[in-house]
Amino acid sequence: MSQAADRRSPILVFASISFLLIWLLMASFPFLWTLWGSFKVQGDFFSKADWSYAIFGVRTIAETGAPFTGAGYYGAWVQEEFWRAVINTGVVVVFVVIISLTFGALGGYALSRSNYRYVFWLLMLALIFRAMPHITLVSGYLLPFFEWNLWGHLSTTVIVLVAINQPFTLWMLHSFFQNIPKDLDESAMVDGCTRFQAFRYAIVPVMWPGIVTTGLFSFLLAYNDFAVTALLLTKENQTMVPKIAGFLGSTQTEGNVMFAVASVVSATAPLFVLVIFFQRQIVSGLTAGAVKG
Amino acid sequence: MRHSTFFWFVLPSALAMFLFIALPIVSVFTQSLHVAHDQVVEEVETCAVFSCTTELRVNAEATAELYEEAPLGKFAGLDNYANRSHLAFDEVSVVWAQASGPGEFFNGIYNLPFYKALTFTLAYTFIVTPLVIIFGFMIAVAVNSLSALVKGPIIFVSLLPMMVTPLIGSLILFWMIDARGILGSTLQYLMGDPSLSLKASSTLTWIMLMVYGVWHSAPFAFVVFYAGLQTVPKDTLESAMIDGASRWQRIRYVVLPYLMPLTLFIALIQLMDNFRVFEPIVGFNAEAHATSLSWAIYNYMNADSKLLNSAATTSMLTIIGVAILLTPVLVRTWRDFNRR
Structure with a gap:
């Protein structure tokens, strides 16, 4: 202008x-x-x-x-064993990201390549699922998980977070795959590939920008979650966020608030690094859904 | 794509959503129709030297056995929905009969836990959402007029409140507004009231939570609007200028209509996210003055004797709330889809 x-x-x-x-x-x-x-x-x-x-x-x-x-940090990391929570968070986050992206890439690809009516219904259903407050789902899990001894394990939390993450992942990858020209995989199929081979050899090599962006948001969901991790994990398996909440509830003695402050800073640091390195992807991810409508 | 190929591709994702989103809703509904078993009470006769007394004792073993047989509890139909913790029909009708005006009626039902949570949740949703949109738009317009050199760092800083874990973000603000924290003592100084405490007043707690909500979500609206502003057609803007439109008129009649779809998108996402407001109430330790539906569910499940049936009933009512909130969007999408 x-x-x-x-x-x-x-x-x-x-x-x-x-x-x-x-x-x-x-x-x-x-x-x-x-x-x-x-x-x-x-x-x-x-x-x-x-x-x-x-x-x-x-x-x-x-x-x-x-x-x-550094007393607050010493107290939190050594005395209160915050490092355990850090390891747990690491395990949960890594597996949630890998599994959600695998499921989401397969599903999102299929949704973007099919023209049948049920695609619309699946996407609408995903939107409704996206709106469910997480805590209402947790209240559905508790009793069956207690009954079947699934409660308290990291693996249960991982699969629950993957499922909660799916609606968003599907929507996002669906719109990314729609931007990849159909000719690419269709010409692979003309050359004799099956649908899965076409996906594996023609689409996977070019999908990484979309996967990175979607992965960032899966990471954030798993990392930031409180509702699921606070109620589904035993004390030993707690991740960072419920652990920090625990500092506040039980320890009101002098100095212990500083444990919480130190662990809050420790838990925020990785997010800062993430924003520094992936600012462009985060911005494009936030707008991807919006601009496409 | 053939139906069978589609099926196998979508299966893992659909199965995960079916098992951990759809079935839990069924589980919530079933649990909400049951209440906890009565404790098994038995008469025990204890004889001392001269006299025998009978007393009532809880038979813990027999109670545990009951739960072994029927872990869900006792079937109770819709009783959970009608009781005092939820829709409280009896209490509401009493309040209705006694209240002399709408204000008094409202105060009466505000004392009931479900209505208290519902009031705050709705107020939060419908106050924070428009403020986020307005605030985000203002930041986007302000950033858009700057030179490219400073935009990067400004976007970085602006993203921070959104990226931070909600519970951690609210804790950080909570420590600052503590009476001994920097914002709390500044407010005391400005108001000239050394006993001022944001935590002690319901109104101030509500305002604090909503300020947190806007602080946390404005970056999202900002980023979406900012990206939208980059794509506003320049030709239309220039022709509006040639026609003599002022700066304000250009924003009002060109930019805003162009950004309308984005605004609807932000509104939809924000309505969904604000309706589940939960972490700030835990972080701000605000449950004495403000509770939300999500917080109420958490509170039932976190209690020592897990009140799973109450949690399930509140969850069911929350899901109905989400459904009502989403209906206009779904109806609209359905119409658009059929027109195509």
Whole structure:
């Protein structure tokens, strides 16, 4: 567009820039504040006397002799064995991503290549399933899982999260596969491939951008989940998020809140790294469903 | 694609959804029709030297046996739905008879757990969703007018509130608005009221939860709108300008209509996600002032004596709520589909 079209009155520019600055402050400040505060003692993080204590760490110096302390991290990771939760989260997340993508790629491919009426119904059904609050499904699982001794295992949680993830994965991969020209796999079939071979040798090599984007969102769903993991796992098998919630419920003694703060920071760090490396994919993934309608 | 090939391709995905989404809904419905077994009580006679007394005791073994035989509990029909914890027909009619006006009636039923949760869930859904759309659109317009150099970092920062785990995001804000946290003490200073606590007031708790909701979801609306703004047809904008349309008129009559489908998409996703609001209530420790349907279900299941039947009944009512919420969308899609 020409420059003239973009020229705006100084007041409008000022208003727009200051609005944006306020938003950026809102979006980033809580994280910076918590990261900084996680290296202090509780008396500074929650400072009744003077808010500047939290920045300069007056009580932290008084109690530990240095302006920063790793006590919260030590308490959380070593004393409360947060590393177990980290390993559990890792196991759950890796398997959820792999299995959802396998199921979703097969299903999404078929949905994008079939013109029958039932495709529409399956997609609508997936949309309805997508709307189900996860916790209502969990209330359906508990009794049968107790009866059949399935409750508490990581594998049960993995398959449950895969299923909850499927509606979204199907929709997303469906729209990605629709963008891959049909000629590609159809010419493979003309050359004598079966449908599965055509998928394996013509589609799989070109589907990775879509798979990466969808995988990111599967990762986020599994990583961020609280409703399923809080109710379906035993204490030893707990993942990070319910473990952090557990810190708050049981331990109100001095200093233990800092365990929660430290583990919150630890659990948020991987998400930051993810956004840094995959910002473009996340943005394209969020809009993929929208722009296609 | 042939039917049989289609079937085998879709099978794993469909099976997972059938077993872990469709069947659980059946399981929820069945559980909601049952209540817990009565405890088996028996008379036990204990004789001391001079006299014998009989007392009632719970026979734990026999009770456990009952559950062994029928783990679901006792069939109760729709009793669960009618009792005080859910639709509470008796209590509502009492309140109805006694209330002198709509305000009093509302206060009366707000004390019933199900209606309390429903009120907050609906208020949250229908206040946060429009605010997210408006706020996200404003950020998108503001970012769109900047130079490409700063856009990347701004988008990075803007994504953070959405990417963070909901429970963790609400905890982070909760610690800051604590009376001893930075936002809490700033508010006390601004209001000149050293005893001000966001946690103690219902209104402030509601506002806090909704602010969190907008903070968490605005980035999603922002990203979608931002991508949409990149594709607004430039020709139409320029011809509107030649016709003398002001900046505001161009947004109102060209950009907004063009972005309408995106707005509907965001609204649909946000309605679904906000209706299940749950983690912030746990994170903000807000259950004394605000409960949601999802939180109520969690609370029943998390209780020491797991109240699975109550959880199932609330779940069933929640699913009905989701169905009502989705009906307009489904009817619309169905019409579009038939027209094609």
